Every structure is written in structure tokens, then in C-alpha cells.
Amino acid sequence: MEGYDRGTNTDGQRELELTSVDLLSLPRTTPADTDGNLLEDSWEVAFFGATGQDFASDADGDGLNLLSEFLHGTDPLSDDAGSLEEVPWPPRVRIEVREDGDFELVLPMDADLAANFLWTVEESTTLTSFAGASGVTESPDASEQRFVIPDADLPAVFFRLRAALQ
Ligand SMILES: [Ca+2]
Numbered sequence: 001m002e003g004y005d006r007g008t009n010t011d012g013q014r015e016l017e018l019t020s021v022d023l024l025s026l027p028r029t030t031p032a033d034t035d036g037n038l039l040e041d042s043w044e045v046a047f048f049g050a051t052g053q054d055f056a057s058d059a060d061g062d063g064l065n066l067l068s069e070f071l072h073g074t075d076p077l078s079d080d081a082g083s084l085e086e087v088p089w090p091p092r093v094r095i096e097v098r099e100d101g102d103f104e105l106v107l108p109m110d111a112d113l114a115a116n117f118l119w120t121v122e123e124s125t126t127l128t129s130f131a132g133a134s135g136v137t138e139s140p141d142a143s144e145q146r147f148v149i150p151d152a153d154l155p156a157v158f159f160r161l162r163a164a165l166q
């Protein structure tokens with residue numbers, strides 16, 4: 001998480017402005033990914049005989065981890081990376097304020113890679129329980145996926161971006 005100190009507000013309280021956050025935890029499970037490791041279960045079984053593979057491992061030592069091999073459609077047991085690059089995970093999410101006062105969570109990921117996942121923006125005021133944020137619209141382009149959160153006059157609230165394999 002990155003941000004800066006905004007100083008003291010009119011109520012005399014210190015304020016921090018967050019500018020970016022990282023995804024820190026593993027995603028939720030889905031029918032395609034029952035162990036929640038971002039690798040499709042049938043893909044794991046086909047190549048490794050079982051689910052529960054470490055998505056950050058590099059079985060063939062070609063510089064692409066399993067998540068990248070899965071997303072690129074390459075063989076995780078054959079050194080066929082070529083010029084492909086590893087997909088950064090967790091992705092670095094930026095926060096941007098739009099001219100209309102809304103703000104955006106900006107995910108730097110190509111559209112074809114991001115399309116593998118179901119992305120959900122959730123909000124919380126306590127950090128103990130999260131619920132889906134309302135009114136979020138997605139504004140994707142080729143290299144960045146943008147999640148527009150309306151109403152910049154929100155009270156202090158935390159957001160998180162969750163990923164699940166589609
Ligand atoms: Ca899996």
C-alpha cells in the first residue's frame with residue numbers, strides 16, 4: 001500500500017491518502033478453480049496429476065511461473081517461453097481521481113489476460129467484513145482495466161479488488 005500524509009483535516013484528525021494497493025491474499029474459489037490457486041483445476045490435473053500446485057513455481061525453469069504458463073497457454077513442462085513475459089502477480093493496482101470526482105482502481109493488465117478472471121470491487125468501513133461496492137463500472141482498454149467507483153464524497157472507506165478464475 002502506498003499513499004501520503006494529507007496533514008490534519010478540519011476536525012483535527014490526521015488524514016492519509018492512499019494512492020495504490022497490492023493484492024495480498026489468494027482469491028476465492030470457483031467451480032473451475034476449487035483450490036483457489038488461480039490455476040484451472042483441469043489444467044493442473046492434466047499437467048501435474050493433481051490440484052494444489054504453487055502458481056508461483058516454475059516447473060520447467062524457463063522463467064515463466066505456472067500462472068503465466070496457464071494464462072499464456074504454454075506448456076508448463078516444456079521450455080517454450082520464447083519472448084513471453086511473466087505475468088506480475090499480485091498486480092500493482094493504482095488509484096486515480098477522475099476529473100468528474102469519481103475515482104478509479106487501475107489494474108495494469110492486458111485485456112486478454114484480465115478476461116481470465118472475474119474481478120470484484122468490495123468495500124468495507126471496518127476492514128473486518130467486506131461487501132460488493134455499489135455502482136462500480138468497468139472501463140477496460142487494451143492494457144489497463146479500470147474500475148470506476150462513483151461518489152468521491154464517500155466517508156472513509158476501504159476498497160479491495162478480488163480476483164477469481166472464471
Ligand atoms: Ca486450481
Ligand SMILES: [Ca+2]
Pocket residue numbers: 058059060061062063064065066069076
Ligand atoms: Ca515455466
